[in-house]
Amino acid sequence: MKTIEVDGIKVRIQIWDTAGQERYQTITKQYYRRAQGIFLVYDISSERSYQHIVKWASDVDEYAPDGVQKILIGNKADEEHKRQVPKEQGLQLAREYGMDFYETSACSNLNIKESFTRLTELVLQAHRKELDELRGLPHTPTLARLEEDEQQPLGSEDTPKTCWC
Numbered sequence: 001m002k003t004i005e006v007d008g009i010k011v012r013i014q015i016w017d018t019a020g021q022e023r024y025q026t027i028t029k030q031y032y033r034r035a036q037g038i039f040l041v042y043d044i045s046s047e048r049s050y051q052h053i054v055k056w057a058s059d060v061d062e063y064a065p066d067g068v069q070k071i072l073i074g075n076k077a078d079e080e081h082k083r084q085v086p087k088e089q090g091l092q093l094a095r096e097y098g099m100d101f102y103e104t105s106a107c108s109n110l111n112i113k114e115s116f117t118r119l120t121e122l123v124l125q126a127h128r129k130e131l132d133e134l135r136g137l138p139h140t141p142t143l144a145r146l147e148e149d150e151q152q153p154l155g156s157e158d159t160p161k162t163c164w165c
């Protein structure tokens, strides 16, 4: 769980990291059903992981709800010396799918907050009607999904950690 602020609204997001391995695919697909936003992530130092995005995208089309928001991520951008996938190639694929694209690094905290904020924005935009109701009627029951809490925002410098996700 993370709380981030988008357009002046504190949004609590629930993040699921699905298993990448083939043998867990049956379970993984169950998680798509209630997703509102999905990151399709490859590793910029692995052409193979980039090639797999096509499969992930087709699974998402098949199992995720209509209107689910998607962003393409090229992770491990800190490993420039091992790069196998040019940034332009990532951008190209994202364009084909009509997705936003970020290169990120969970190690150096590059674009982690930005990509989570953007995906949340896209989800909120897709639910604009509900959002307007929430703004006008702060005590509607669905407000439970948008709670303020004491958690650190994404990318906070206060807590030492090895991964910024």
Ligand SMILES: Nc1nc2c(ncn2[C@@H]2O[C@H](COP(=O)(O)OP(=O)(O)OP(=O)(O)O)[C@@H](O)[C@H]2O)c(=O)[nH]1
Residues within 6 Å of the ligand: 017, 018, 019, 020, 021, 075, 076, 077, 078, 079, 104, 105, 106, 107, 108
């Ligand atoms: N250099 C670098 N290493 C990273 C980065 N993100 C993850 N790693 C490393 O990559 C390895 C795999 O990371 P995971 O988070 O397990 O990747 P995953 O895609 O969830 O893997 P599965 O569990 O197989 O789905 C670990 O050794 C991480 O430390 C990054 O941004 N930069």
